[in-house]
Amino acid sequence: MIDLKLVQKDFDEVSRKLMRKGVDAEMLESLKEANEELKKAKASFETLQALQNSMSKEFGQYKREGKDISELKARVDANKIVIAEALDIQRQKQEALEKLAMAIPNMPDDEVPDGENEDDNVELKKVLSPREFSFQPKEHWELAQENGWIDFERGAKLSGSRFSVSYDMGAKLERALINFMLNFNAKRGFHEVSVPHMVNRTALEGTGQLPKFENDLYKIEGQDMFMIPTAEVPLTNLFQDEIIPYEDLPIKMTGYTSCYRKEAGAAGRDTRGMIRQHQFHKVELVCVTKSETSDTIFNEMVECASDILTALELPHRLVQLCTGDLGFGAAKTVDIEVWLPGQNQYREISSISNTRDFQARRAKIRYKDGKKNTFVNTLNGSALAVGRTLVAIMENNQNEDGSIDIPKVLKPYLEM
RNA sequence: GGACGAGUGGGUGAGCUGGCUGAAACCACAUCCCUGCUAAGGAUGCGUACGGGUAACUGUACCGAGAGUUCGAAUCUCUCCUCGUCCA
Secondary structure, eight states, X not given: OOOHHHHHHOHHHHHHXXXXXXXXHHHHHHHHHHHXXXXXXXXXXXXXXXXXXXXXXXXXXXXXXXXXXXXHHHHHHHHHHHHHHHHHHHHXXXXXXXXXXXXXXXXXXXXXXXXXXXXXXXXXXXXXXXXXXXXXXXXXXXHHHHTTOEEHHHHHHHHOTTOOEEXXXXXXXXXXXXXXXXXXXXXXTOEEOOOOSEEEHHHHHHHTOTTTTGGGSOXXXXXXXXXXXXXXXXXXXXXXXXXXXXXXXXXXXXXXXXEEOOOGGGTTTTOXXXXXXXXXXXXXXEEEEOGXXXXXXXXXXXXXXXXXXXXXXXXXXXXXXXXXXXXXXXXXXXXXXXXXXXXXXXXXXXXXXXXXXXXXXXXXXXXXXXXXXXXXXEEEEEEEEHHHXXXXXXXXXXXXXXXXXXOGGGGGGGTO
């Protein structure tokens, strides 16, 4: 959530930053106005309430002293009606403000390049060069089916499009990758955490998926519960409404979960294969830290994800997202894109974001900084999306006869 | 699924026959004093959020969540959630 005090104190700066992200000035004006109105409404309610409280005290006094209370009671009753009205107004203003504030995205860091969409993202660096093929490399779904690893038809039969079933080495590789990644992350100091795959509304509001993106989530019927779209949600909300001891920071976590997404906005995109599925495996990194160290941690996370790909010998590049491609809660994001020779392009396999205190403010995650409580910074990133890693292994390690070489680092996990 | 019991500040835990309780006490923590040695003792401070004030200070809200009764609720009523224990 946006810092309302900052909006009030430094409106021009906030609007300058948010306009880069496409928030129009009008919306900010109405936010500012809503905030002012709420303050006024609160002030008048509180004045009335203070009066009511003091009269109530007097009331008790009178009774103890056995004085006549009829006159006082009349005054108190009259005030009660006025208060009810004032409270009602205050509530309306509160609601209006919250609705506005919750819908405003995070401010991008100044270093984030301006841009409309993913075409304006900036490549930071390439790691490993794509291999030269002496034959026409195939796309992963072909390879997957040829090798009997993945069954898209039966996935569709069971659950519809964008679902698949894995067999034998396909299934084993998924499992190996999850273990490999978790261990890799653990060696970099990320503690492994296993979390629920369903969460309540509060958690999703905390990380920013709600209220804006309810259409992308699978909701449990009859309950206020949702399947998680990413482990970021439970991992970050672990600390929701907590004051974390100073010495516990930074908290570095890694966790594996399946992720569940409706992909409502992606109709027609990546319909074949396992690039975009409704349910996919992902190993996630989440960090909670002080603002002073959040940039350092951010770089550690990017490096960790990139190094996993390097260990798997997969060519990839780091891309800094422009303002137009930045997610709702992110102040800054670096994507890692893996080379897919079958598709002849780089595709996203990890996205690492610093949300600064945006999520912390929503989820009320703080630490004690000397005397006062301060919002933490939260960061999240994939390390990595398992399905897409499998895709990358298939496409990059394919041989002319359709067989696929297993990366060396995975062999111990496959008992090979 | 049924029957009880519980949910209080960073922690333990009083209050729960409605006003003097935003909340005792203890622990933890912070600062200071004393002392000087692998100890201890003493003083003071110490919940959160939002608002007013240069400041001292002050207003409002919050005792699992929401609603209600009342001039007034942590304390009474209802609903829900969570956690225990017993039964099935």
